[in-house]
Amino acid sequence: GQQVMQIPQYQHVQEGEDFTTYCNSSTTLSNIQWYKQRPGGHPVFLIQLVKSGEVKKQKRLTFQFGEAKKNSSLHITATQTTDVGTYFCAANAGGTSYGKLTFGQGTILTVHP
Amino acid sequence: DVKVTQSSRYLVKRTGEKVFLECVQDMDHENMFWYRQDPGLGLRLIYFSYDVKMKEKGDIPEGYSVSREKKERFSLILESASTNQTSMYLCASRLLRNTEAFFGQGTRLTVV
DSSP: OOOEEEEOSEEEEETTOOEEEEEEESSOOSOEEEEEEOTTSOOEEEEEEOSTTOEEEETTEEEEEOTTSSEEEEEESSOOGGGOEEEEEEEEOOTTOSOOEEEOOOEEEEEEO | OOOEEESOSEEEEOTTOOEEEEEEESSOOSEEEEEEEETTTEEEEEEEEEETTEEEEOSOOTTEEEEEEETTEEEEEESSOOGGGOEEEEEEEESSTTSOOEEOOOEEEEEO
């Protein structure tokens, strides 16, 4: 089935440093979603990217969708302790699937004050 | 606000027991999902349903079955629980394909 690979698995940063997580697929994606899971919580939707080369921003978070629609990234500028958690990308299956949603392995972000 | 409710937050079962995990959503969503979350493996899709009585296997369906008799309720069944099914189970729902998914709070299942 469709797979999305996410790297790195872990990232430790000092508060104020930047952070980036990457998501890659071997197949062309119809769209990609990003979620954040706080420690002890459940995943919460952040954003969806649909168009080739699309860039969206949410305050200090910048999301990009590759030109070939096979990769995506999430970049956080000047991390804060409130950014800690696991960030997941998720891909919607194309073709005849009725809505399978596949997640990457996630990147666990730790921010040291 | 969308609410996705899982029947139990913590559950302890014995090996060989039949286990039911229940999930209810209150927003008339078409799609519902069951994932398991294990350290280092992310969220792995077990099964999903795109309509009442309709389902598709996910990536790791072995040892599990599902039931969706009513639109708001999606049940995950472990026919004969085993210790390797000890995990966090997350239910999710969404209105349609390509819309955002809403998650329940999760059920931490321990099989002893």
